[in-house]
Amino acid sequence: MYPPIEPYQTGTLKVSDIHTLYYELSGNKEGVPVVFLHGGPGGGVDAKDRSFFDPVKYKIILFDQRGAGKSTPSACLEENTTWDLVKDIEKLRQELKVDKWHVFGGSWGSTLSLAYAQSHPDRVKSLTLRGIFTLRKSELKFFYQEGTSHLFPEAWDEYLAPIPVEERHDLILAYHAQLNSVDDETRIKAAKAWSKWEMVTSKLFVDPEHVAEADKDEFANAFARIENHYFVNGGFMRDGQLLAPQEIDKIRHIPCTVVQGRYDVVCPTTTAYALKKVWPEITLHIVPDAGHSSREPGTAKLLVEAANKYADL
Template sequence: MDTHDDFRDGMLDVGAGHSIYWRSQGNPDAPAIVVLHGGPGGAMNLQWADFLDARQWHIVFFDQRGCGRSTPFGELRNNGLADLVGDIEKLRERLGIERWAVFGGSWGTTLALAYGAAHPSRCLGFLLRGVYLARSEDTDWFLWDVRRVYPDVHNTFLDAIERAAGRRPSNADELLDMTAAPLARFDAASTALARAWRDYEATLSRVSHDAPGPETEARSEEESSRAAIAMALLERHYMADELPPPPLLACVERFARLPCHIVHGRFDMVCPADQAKALADAWPRAELQIVDAAGHWTFDPHIAAALGPAAQRLRAGIGDAAG
């Protein structure tokens, strides 16, 4: 369903030198749903709106601090989990929305849970894809332990780090330490490392690599490099300097009365499915769908096929709550 034509957008000054770009579309009289992109640093993807019925939802996107069209680009200062939670609340107030549902994927699930814990009275329910609980073991898996399944891909990633940093990391902590300075230089070597980081994550995200998907739309070389830098720079920053947040599973009780629909690929190599299972076990109203033959990628055909119906069930469950 096309939800892309009629929209409002703007920049919101959220303080400390940051402004975030936002966009809203769909039915302004319907319940609202805020879309939290992954990364950190991934920026909004408007094709996520295709999982939502534009007649039934008021859909709100925004680019998180430091990425997409938000400014300043790549800024790490005043860029932490509490800052992003505060930005969501400022955006809700700016748009005059009383309560809204939350749709997050990957890092966006982390942010969704943190927002729910801080502002449960402002939430209607949750739609989560590819749960990332941001525990140390979850980050270690992505950066290091996944080599047990993808030894070749991990080795290629380490090659890129060695070229950029002059040394080869021997664990996840060293990987984060060694990539800090190269990624922050914003030069050719920084771009090469950022592209290697992006390619590493993209490879782990998919079960099948045969067909390009919606998020591989044509970009200029500059746009592609900019997106890779934002992703790598902000992911490293959050993994090294901003995580772990307060244990997210311990916060579920604050919003456990609300409905939640979780879609997670069984063969997710970025965020293994035990994270989704742990969240569902802690959340009485959570409905978990583990999708066979699917990975982490939002637009995996099997994940995409599950997200639309999950969104419909969430919409039916919240009824006609005021947007």
């Protein structure tokens, strides 16, 4: 990854009566525009996200999606759907006077990248995706109900702890009730447990520093509430919509590189493989010694290489 850099411009963009987005620009003011779509939903951007891109070649655009990071109001679920976010990306593109841009996203960011590209294929020069997630019921069930639980039983016990035994047949729904509780203590306790489950399982080698993020009240509240809101609503789309051949046909002409950790137990490799089967034109790299995180060495290296390749398009 490239050395750390600071933004040369930050700003806010009012996208509805409720929501205002934070965005930042770094790299080359006259460079090729690339927009970074963060994960979660609700995760927010991080300074390290700038470092996937060559700052000499790229105009690097990062923003926090509705309710996440520095966008306001924090953790707000009103007017917060996949299609609201797709519209926001377009509003940001227009605000920044960008004609076409490269789109880069991992995990939920890959979901949003596909949804945006399928809605606005004429605005996307390339797609660089990591940890493919298409929000199918089977994917949610694997991570939040039964699947990853078999690999991380001790962490799974902590994830189960806030939920009464009689409600554990549908954990996403059970968490929904607690994450929207009027009682602050109930809500924050549930938010930290939900967030910690993802932090513990997202790297091949558990990273204590990453896990510690889940203990921050404001981060956990936004991350857990927004994620759960999207998941309990099936991403506000038809099951399997993003993989449907008629949707893929809209973007088949767009160059696309996918980087997938073999041992990703948050967004398992089966989804990236399903994307490759319906869209054989993509370049799919399966990293043999990586989990879900974009920061694992083999994954980061391939993401940077893909971004470097597309900079000259």
